Amino acid sequence: METVYFIILIPMVYAAFAVFVLGVVIRLVKLFREPNNPTTLQIYPEKRPRWLWALNDTFLLPTVRRHKPVFWVFLMLFHICFLLLIIGHLELIGDFRFFQLIPHEVFLGKGFVGLILSVCVLYFLFRRFSSPVRELSIPEDYYLLILLFLTIFFGSQMDWARRWYDYGNLSVVEYREYVLSLLYLRPHVSSDLTSSGHSFMLVLHVFFGNLFFMFFPFSQLMHSFLSLPMNKLRRG
Amino acid sequence: MLKLFQSKLNEAMRLYLETCTRCGICTEACHVYASMGQIKYISAYRHEIVRRIYKKYFKGRGKLWPSVGESKELSERALEELYEAAYSCTGCRRCMVYCPFGIDTQMLMSIAKLLLIGAHAEPEILTLLADTSIEKGKSLELFKEGFLTGIKNLEAQVVEKWKIEAGEKAIPVDVEGADLLYVALAGAHSIVPAAAVFNAAGENWTLSFFEAVNFGAFVGDPTKTKLILDRILDEAKRLKVKEVCICECGTAYRLMKQLSGNQTFRVSSITEVHARYLREGRIKVDKSKFKEPVTYHDPCQLARNAGVIDEPRYILKHLTHDYREMSPDPRYNWCCGGGGGLVVLGEENLDFRMKSARVKAEQVKETGAKILATACENCHTQLGNLNSHYDMGVEVKFLSSMVADALVR
Numbered sequence: 189m190e191t192v193y194f195i196i197l198i199p200m201v202y203a204a205f206a207v208f209v210l211g212v213v214i215r216l217v218k219l220f221r222e223p224n225n226p227t228t229l230q231i232y233p234e235k236r237p238r239w240l241w242a243l244n245d246t247f248l249l250p251t252v253r254r255h256k257p258v259f260w261v262f263l264m265l266f267h268i269c270f271l272l273l274i275i276g277h278l279e280l281i282g283d284f285r286f287f288q289l290i291p292h293e294v295f296l297g298k299g300f301v302g303l304i305l306s307v308c309v310l311y312f313l314f315r316r317f318s319s320p321v322r323e324l325s326i327p328e329d330y331y332l333l334i335l336l337f338l339t340i341f342f343g344s345q346m347d348w349a350r351r352w353y354d355y356g357n358l359s360v361v362e363y364r365e366y367v368l369s370l371l372y373l374r375p376h377v378s379s380d381l382t383s384s385g386h387s388f389m390l391v392l393h394v395f396f397g398n399l400f401f402m403f404f405p406f407s408q409l410m411h412s413f414l415s416l417p418m419n420k421l422r423r424g
Numbered sequence: 425m426l427k428l429f430q431s432k433l434n435e436a437m438r439l440y441l442e443t444c445t446r447c448g449i450c451t452e453a454c455h456v457y458a459s460m461g462q463i464k465y466i467s468a469y470r471h472e473i474v475r476r477i478y479k480k481y482f483k484g485r486g487k488l489w490p491s492v493g494e495s496k497e498l499s500e501r502a503l504e505e506l507y508e509a510a511y512s513c514t515g516c517r518r519c520m521v522y523c524p525f526g527i528d529t530q531m532l533m534s535i536a537k538l539l540l541i542g543a544h545a546e547p548e549i550l551t552l553l554a555d556t557s558i559e560k561g562k563s564l565e566l567f568k569e570g571f572l573t574g575i576k577n578l579e580a581q582v583v584e585k586w587k588i589e590a591g592e593k594a595i596p597v598d599v600e601g602a603d604l605l606y607v608a609l610a611g612a613h614s615i616v617p618a619a620a621v622f623n624a625a626g627e628n629w630t631l632s633f634f635e636a637v638n639f640g641a642f643v644g645d646p647t648k649t650k651l652i653l654d655r656i657l658d659e660a661k662r663l664k665v666k667e668v669c670i671c672e673c674g675t676a677y678r679l680m681k682q683l684s685g686n687q688t689f690r691v692s693s694i695t696e697v698h699a700r701y702l703r704e705g706r707i708k709v710d711k712s713k714f715k716e717p718v719t720y721h722d723p724c725q726l727a728r729n730a731g732v733i734d735e736p737r738y739i740l741k742h743l744t745h746d747y748r749e750m751s752p753d754p755r756y757n758w759c760c761g762g763g764g765g766l767v768v769l770g771e772e773n774l775d776f777r778m779k780s781a782r783v784k785a786e787q788v789k790e791t792g793a794k795i796l797a798t799a800c801e802n803c804h805t806q807l808g809n810l811n812s813h814y815d816m817g818v819e820v821k822f823l824s825s826m827v828a829d830a831l832v833r
Contacts, residue, residue, distance in 0.1 A: 219442075222435040227682040229436055229528055231520055231755065232731035249524050252449055259449075321448040323463045326472070326494045329446055406485050414443045415525050421436055422526030 193382050196395045197366070198375040204398035211405025216413060230424030238423040245419040259315070266308035269301045273340075276301070280360070280367045294360045299351045302344025309337045328407055335400045342393035349386055357384040425498060426481055428542045431646075432535045433482070440527045441478050444471055450527075453519035455758045456512055459782035467519035467529045470509040474532045477502060477539075503543050510536035510644070511547065512776065514766055516724035516759035530764075537644025547772075550643035550765050557639055558648060561655035564633060571633060572597065578612055578619075586620040586831060595619050598663070599630035604697075605665040605689075607636040607656055607676070609801055614671045617828030618694060624831050625706040629669075632659055636676035637801070642765025653679055657687070665689055669697050672822055674725030674763070674800040681730055693726060695799045698827050699735035702742055709742050713830035717746040719793035720823070721784075721807060722757045723800030736799055736823055743830055748791040758784045760798075762806025777806060778813045785814035799823045 235241045244250065253260040275287050276295035295301065313333040316325045349355035362380050369376040381387060403409070433441075446468050452458060456465040463469055472494075479486035479495035486495035496502055515530035540546040560567050575595050582594040595615065596602065606622065606629055608614040615631065622629045634655045640648030660668050667690045670677040677693045684691065692700075701707040720740055726732045733754050740747045751757045761781030766773060788796055788807075796811070796818040798804055807820045 219435060219438055222433065222438055225434050225436040225531075229526075229531070230731075231517065231526070232728055233733055233754070234731065245524070245526070251522050252447075252524050255449055255452065255522055259447075315448075320451055320463050320466060321446070324446045324448055324466060324468045324472070326446065326492075328492045331492065406483075408443065408445045411443045411445055411525060414439055418439050418443060418525040418527070421439070421528075422520060 190382065193387070193391050194377060196391050196398070197377050197381075198370070200398045201370060201394060202375075204401040208401040208404055212410070212413065215405055215410065219414075220417075225421075228424055229421045231422050234424055239420065242416060242420040242423045245423065246416045262308045262311045265304050266312070269297070269305045269308070272296045272301045273305065280364050281371060282368075295347055299344065299348050302340060302347055305340045306337065306344060309333055309340060313337065332400075332403065332407060332409065335396055335403065339393060339396040339400050342389045342396065345389045346386060346393065349389075355386060358386055358390070363390075425539060425542045428538050429477070429481065429535060432538060436528070437531055437535070440471075440531055441475055443525050444468060444475065444527055446472070447524065449524060450519040450522045453522040455514075455516070455518070455761055455783050456780040458758075459761075459780050464508065465512060465780075467523070467527075470513060470529060471527065471532050473502075473505045473509045474535050478535075498539070503540065503545050506536040506539055507545060509533065510540065511764075511766065511769075511773070512780065514724070514759050514761060514763035516763055517729055518724070518756070518759060521728070521755045533764075534644050538646070541643065541645055546643050547765070547769055550639050550768060551645070551648075553768070554639035554643055554645065554648045554652065557635070557637075557652045557655075560634065561651065568633065575615075575631065578615055581612065581616045582619045582623070586624055586828075594623065596630045597633070599628075600663050602628050602630035602663060602665050604629040604667045604669050605632055605656075605660050605663060606630070606669045606671070606694075607632040607634065607680075608671045609637055609673060610635045613822065613825065614801070617822070617825040618671065620828040620831060621698060621701065621707060621824065625701045627706075630663060630665070632656060634659065636671050636673045636680075638676055638679055639765070639768070641675050641679055642768060649679065649683075653683060656680070657684055660687070660689055667692055667697075669694055672723075672799045672801055672804070672824055674723035674730070674802065677732070678725045678730045693730075693732050693735075693799070694824050695726070695732055695735050695739065698824065699738045702739060707827075708832045709827060709830040710832045711742060711745065711830075714744045714795055714826065716794035717748055717792060718744045718795040718797055719748045719750055719788065719791040719818075721750065721760060721788070721796060721798040721803055722754050723798060723803045724757075724759050724763060726799060727754050727757065732799075736797070739823060739827060740797065743826055744795075748793050750787055750791055758787050760784050760803045760806040760810070762802045762809075767802045767805045774809065778809065781806065781810055782814070785810050785816055788816050788818060789814075794818055795826075796820045797823045797826055 249260060249263060252263060279287055279294045315321055316329060362378060365378060366381055450467040454465050454467050476494055476496035477498050479493045480497055486493060510533045513529060513533045517528060517530050519529050520526050575597060579594040604627055606618060608618060608631060638649055638652045640652045668680060669692050670680050671694050681691045718740060720736055761777050761784060766777055796807055798807060804820055804822060810816060811818055811820055
């Protein structure tokens with residue numbers, strides 16, 4: 189079991205990181221080296237400044253708000269919480285004063301960020317079970333949502349354990365030690381991390397997270413990078 | 425076949441092929457789905473038909489793990505699906521307004537259309553018409569005489585409509601150094617009213633030998649589209665005109681405006697030119713000419729896809745006291761269901777065209793208008809068909825004809 193834990197927590201993390209970074213970079217480079225379309229792909233009436241409206245389209249999703257307001261609420265909550273989650277993970281690396289503008293305990297959101305994300309992902313998943321989105325969906329869409337749910341759920345469990353049901357054996361100190369050791373290329377997994385009753389949650393969180401990152405560059409998740417250039421095409 | 429697919433791939437196309445999350449926001453965007461309720465008409469479903477083939481032949485994971493993206497071979501069955509997707513889509517791009525990423529269905533359907541050409545499975549009539557247009561460009565001399573005789577016959581009608589000064593030519597053709605080259609369609613309705621207005625405005629104009637319509641674009645053949653377009657570009661350069669004015673044909677205008685590249689002349693639609701004449705006081709129209717309520721159908725290629733939105737409304741304000749807007753936001757105006765070459769297929773798909781445009785008919789009825797104006801040949805034909813099929817009780821009119829009919833000295 190120790191060996192499995194070790195493989196998931198160290199080599200697989202590096203492998204996932206490499207696949208993610210290289211995959212994303214190679215795909216973006218290949219994509220943006222393609223020739224431009226000879227004609228404009230704009231929709232009228234146009235609004236200026238175009239880049240500002242493209243930013244608005246990308247980050248505030250006005251078309252979704254207009255046509256599917258409930259979905260929009262879940263989408264906005266999901267994306268905002270996802271951002272908070274990234275910040276939370278960055279704070280495992282060190283204390284960024286910038287992030288502590290509003291003083292908080294790592295992770296952000298007192299456990300609610302994870303809870304909201306879990307609920308949102310379940311909503312995204314369940315709406316794919318009903319027509320017409322069911323007919324539009326392909327296996328990739330389900331795999332990704334399930335993977336995302338598992339990653340978020342096991343990650344959040346660790347947070348909830350500490351905050352909501354007083355489980356004190358694993359804390360941010362241990363996580364930080366592990367993350368920094370990975371970052372400084374001196375990977376080390378302390379026995380605290382693997383011997384606690386909740387260790388399996390950490391291992392599963394990292395395992396599913398690794399799979400998610402490895403799948404990322406080859407999937408529709410690239411919309412996180414491509415949405416802005418696409419909206420710019422529509423705005424002209 | 426794959427080379428044809430490859431030829432369509434550029435940055436934008438790859439973005440459109442690789443980003444869809446199948447979120448389903450586009451569900452209600454398509455008039456065909458809104459009218460008929462079948463899943464296969466949802467934009468994202470149409471995209472997937474092309475996307476599955478793309479994944480199979482152009483993406484690693486389509487080969488390594490085909491099931492995850494449901495990648496698919498380009499089989500006979502796939503061609504049938506491509507046909508159904510492409511020739512039920514009018515290329516109106518209304519779904520692009522809904523999509524959070526702005527995926528352009530018309531672009532993706534252009535791949536489907538090109539693959540169908542490669543498999544000789546496209547509607548033959550469209551290719552035939554495109555080839556005829558190209559042939560006319562190659563051997564103009566053969567057509568010239570017949571064309572000039574036809575024009576002579578039309579001149580009498582122009583004179584009747586707008587008494588011109590003696591010595592003036594009612595329909596000038598092949599005039600080098602003219603300010604404006606008017607590219608019409610084959611038919612008196614496209615030439616006579618336009619000529620009356622040009623003459624009334626004192627325009628130094630000339631009529632093109634070629635018809636504006638581009639069947640190459642309808643069938644989705646980029647080479648033929650370019651050849652058909654080039655005939656007009658060459659004529660404009662030869663005659664050294666300052667402006668090329670495209671008749672009421674949405675596709676022709678959009679192609680000329682957006683695909684002709686940097687030219688020495690400007691490109692306008694006849695609607696823009698008429699609005700300009702009114703603004704500059706070069707023509708005057710009688711506002712009481714049309715007494716019944718008027719509404720305007722925005723041709724998708726002219727409005728949503730090329731930005732001619734304010735001009736027709738400006739013109740109509742001069743033509744009627746009772747103008748009724750169809751949709752509060754012109755981006756959301758329903759497509760008439762006749763674009764993308766569908767109307768050209770005539771009786772063959774009449775039943776589908778009528779069923780698929782039910783929402784348009786309802787939209788028109790709700791305005792309570794008695795005159796339905798539009799500025800596109802395809803829309804005009806389709807709206808005429810809808811008018812009889814749904815008993816809309818309107819008179820479908822070309823905007824340019826309305827201007828000509830209301831001209832006052």
